[in-house]
Amino acid sequence: MMFSSSQFEAAVPLSQSTQSTDPFSNSSASKSRGTEGLVPVTVKQLSEAYQSGDEKSNFQMDGADVTNVTLVGMVVQMVVKATDVSFSLDDGTGKVECRRWTNDSSDSKEMDSVQDGMYVRVIGHLRSSHGRKQIVAFAVRQVLNFDEITFHFIDCIHQHLQKSRSKSDTPTQTKPVELSAASASSHSTSNVHLTALSNDFSGQHSTGGLKNCDQKVLEFLQQNFSIEKGLHRDEISRQLKIPVDKTMESVRALEEEGLIYSTIDEYHYKSTTES
């Protein structure tokens, strides 16, 4: 209901966190991977988030990926157009541009009640447009209980603390296991066919000519086969403690052999077969 249509890419990252049946039981796993489903933030924090990679919606904050955020603040400079409502959200720490597409009548109805000077909670997708950070909102809701404002800022502090803490905890943990466990439930049936097809393929190739390092990378990607978008090369490098250039060498070799392929961008790779 809240996420109605196709135009926001946000639907994709969101589904990552909702795919697992119980997001809370997996919270430690998702944390170790450095991504949170929905991150409460202040505008000040957003202003310091930096873009990792070339994508328009790939941001890092507190050393973790951040895609979907929630803010609480006052609506200012609202402009209503036929297809969207845009406004600045002022949370006292700064202002950020927000845009809510209004495709169907339920969207416009939601935005009808919003006006300048009103406190709202915004849930949306952080992206950059013409070099400026922007929130593509999928929900804008009026704040009726003003304790929500206090709560939101305390939530920001809490999340920040948790992330700073998990950063210092994680290096020793065995992430691959957690990772596969976390996303096992998200295993989609469409992969089955692919797996079967490429199985004999890997049978031909994996035994011959692979270097130790290549083998490690391949095994690691196979273990994490269930992650839809694959793994970032930095993640692979970090987990296996192999330098990035070495990792990329293996990645290229494996890609040539058809054992792995790049997914959402040239940095994410996924094995063609399950371990």
Next chain:
Amino acid sequence: MTCTTYSYEIYRHFFLTDMDTSNPSVLVNADLLSRYVGRKVRTVIQVIRIDGTSVLGKSTDDRQLVVKGSPPSSLTTFVEVIGIADSQSSIAADSWTNFGDSFDTASHNKLCQLANGEYQHLFL
């Protein structure tokens, strides 16, 4: 004509490249207000008395604050004001928001302390 378009693009590129955090309004209680005299602040008061254009209120840390400006005709028990800290006990407000008749002042007070202390970097 082309020239102006260009310079706007350049201006936009260098100065509007990100969100505006240049004019924050600092979350304060009465105690913290003194640190920000002359700057933009926001605080929540419990309304005690309305005298025309100024409102006498109780801060979240139980002190008296005077808020000047043009308050809306009806104020709830708790009101958030945003404005310039006039002195260590008064604010010239340009924004008034009714926060209703029940508000957790203790939590908000604690938040003010955190937002100006250990976690200030998330706010300012």
